[in-house]
Amino acid sequence: MYKLIGYKTALEYWNTVGARFLRDASMRRKATRKARAALRSTESPSLDGSTVRPGGCVLPLFVLVGTQEARTRTDCILSRSWLTDLPEGAFADAGSGFLISTPEFCFLQMARDLSLAQLIMLGYELCGSYAMVEGTAWDGAGAEGKAVMRKRSPLTSAEKLGAFVAKADGAYGRKKALRAVKYVLDGSASPRETALAMLLCLPYGLGGFGLPAPKLNYRIDIGKRAAPMADREYCVCDLYWPQQKIAVEYDSDLHHTGSFRIASDTKRRNTLAARNVTVIGVTRVQIDDVIQLRKTAKTLAKLMGKRLRCDSPKLVEKHYALRAELGIALAVDG
Structure with missing residues (x-):
């Protein structure tokens, strides 16, 4: 059974492996078809005692499910419901049974959890040449969290973010994401910029x-x-x-x-x-x-x-x- 990784776990993954693992458009379409099928499952996702995790992401993993029966909460898995259709290019295949939400899909997902300003800031990061890791820039943890800047290539662009969100008809958070992306700029090199x-x-x-x-x-x-x-x-x-x-x-x-x-x-x-x-x-x-x-x-x-x-x-x-x-x-x- 495929596990559909999203939210903070997917952001951690992309900040770790970088844009080179995004694959081409045809492979993302194939991964998204697999994800659509997985969302119809009533089986709860689990790691089955395995230590394999995508990109070495920390536990618990945030995993998307599409049915009430599949929802679960364990030390290893936190499920989040996704009940609308997936836009094309929503996932990339990370192997070992993991499908990873693309940066554009992560942006839309995080609209559920972030304020408008925090979502704009996340957009800058995704479209910029840096990542804030060790946990806080995009999860709203506030000044008490520890954040470390890491350089990396941009994961997406403001244009791609806007195009993806526009296709996500009926998705929760879409309205906020569409508003936020209007203010996202490409090319920032640091959180201070x-x-x-x-x-x-x-x-x-x-x-x-x-x-x-x-x-x-x-x-x-x-x-x-x-x-x-x-x-x-x-x-x-x-x-x-x-x-x-x-x-x-x-x-x-x-x-x-x-x-x-x-x-x-x-x-x-x-x-x-x-x-x-x-x-x-x-x-x-x-x-x-x-x-x-x-x-x-x-x-x-x-x-x-x-x-x-x-x-x-x-x-x-x-x-x-x-x-x-x-x-x-x-x-x-x-």
């Missing part, structure tokens, strides 16, 4: 400053004009607005210290200036300080020819609420 982008760009009603969505980790080729002062062929900007030629650079405590690193950053910013790019640096202290970050947001808005209206008590309250939900991401430097 995710938090910064969300704080600056989510709409007022969600606690952000309502700035236009930037490109994340955007490559700018230097060109001949700036080549004489450059020490590289291109620059990658953390947040970049191509139309306005504005870049925001997050100066991480982890990566931007030491005389050599500071000198390199200075040369890099001079190079971007020669390309007529306005660079705004943002430090960890500025992100953590509400007043300083608001000043940064107002500076960016002015450069973009916009005006922020984010000072009312109600909007300030929403901003603090958003910060509380981003607590884990804000706690990780990188």
Whole structure:
């Protein structure tokens, strides 16, 4: 009997093995057909005393079932019901009788358990080049949980997330997932970049400053004009607005210290200036300080020819609420 792995267990699996195990579309369709058949079973899933687990995931495993009779809760298995049809490409075959929910399906599943802001943050992670492991960024455990950042290739894209959720007619959490994916951006390289982008760009009603969505980790080729002062062929900007030629650079405590690193950053910013790019640096202290970050947001808005209206008590309250939900991401430097 196939065991359909989902929720936090599937997220742990993909963060461990990476995107190379997603297989091609035809293999995912085949795995999804197997999953549809397994959901019709009335037999409760079990590990049968076996120590084999997908990707070495921790116990208990979150397993999807499609009938009331199949529901179970043991030290090894926690079942979650899935009662609607599976969209194409919902599963990948991990072997040893395990079918793993794809990152897109995990995003839809987690809409049941996460707030809107947490779901957006998960979307950034799935579409970014990092993973928060050891358990907390996507399970709502709060600041007491331990989270460690690990680099990895993106598992999906905002476009793929949106397309998958749109096909999931009748699925629980679909409405929230469709709303969340509108604000997910590709390319974040760290939890802090995710938090910064969300704080600056989510709409007022969600606690952000309502700035236009930037490109994340955007490559700018230097060109001949700036080549004489450059020490590289291109620059990658953390947040970049191509139309306005504005870049925001997050100066991480982890990566931007030491005389050599500071000198390199200075040369890099001079190079971007020669390309007529306005660079705004943002430090960890500025992100953590509400007043300083608001000043940064107002500076960016002015450069973009916009005006922020984010000072009312109600909007300030929403901003603090958003910060509380981003607590884990804000706690990780990188």
